[in-house]
Amino acid sequence: DAMVIQNPRYQVTQFGKPVTLSCSQTLNHNVMYWYQQKSSQAPKLLFHYYDKDFNNEADTPDNFQSRRPNTSFCFLDIRSPGLGDAAMYLCATSSGTSGRVQETQYFGPGTRLLVL
């Protein structure tokens, strides 16, 4: 089945130690998104790619970076994780051209990040 895969499902890191979260997709979608979801809160968009075109949200901290080496893979890099970065990180894809609401998003299961 075509899907969005996130590895690992759980990631533990130390305060200040860089960490990378991975997302892959077999849907061949143009757009890939990264969201942060803290406990009992809604997902918050960090950034998205349309193909290789990177679109950063204005309120996304510089501590968060992303790479998309090809259509199938996208990575979220947290350069110096703080305790406040502990959250579920969700990857999503859509098949449109703009990353707008009307493009149905397909989400992965998420990676839960714990910062010690």
Place this chain on the structure above:
Amino acid sequence: LAKTTQPISMDSYEGQEVNITCSHNNIATNDYITWYQQFPSQGPRFIIQGYKTKVTNEVASLFIPADRKSSTLSLPRVSLSDTAVYYCLVGDITGGGNKLTFGTGTQLKVEL
């Protein structure tokens, strides 16, 4: 700061109709409104989408008034498996941009 708001929680019984409203005063003019369902430890899943008036699919209906500043997700005859968090998603133009913004989410609990 304007937010896209929903009731925090709703309780229902199996077989009843449930209506969940989202308030989105700063919605982008040309954007649709989409609703997602999320179970614990899973990513959100698409339910329904619309631009105005009423949209219906096999699982839900979506009602959008003419001013588009709110929308109502209607779930007919809910079952225990509909217990989940429901989010609306809009393009929010607060501050001059157009940001994909999830509503605050509504925890629906369905009981026997």
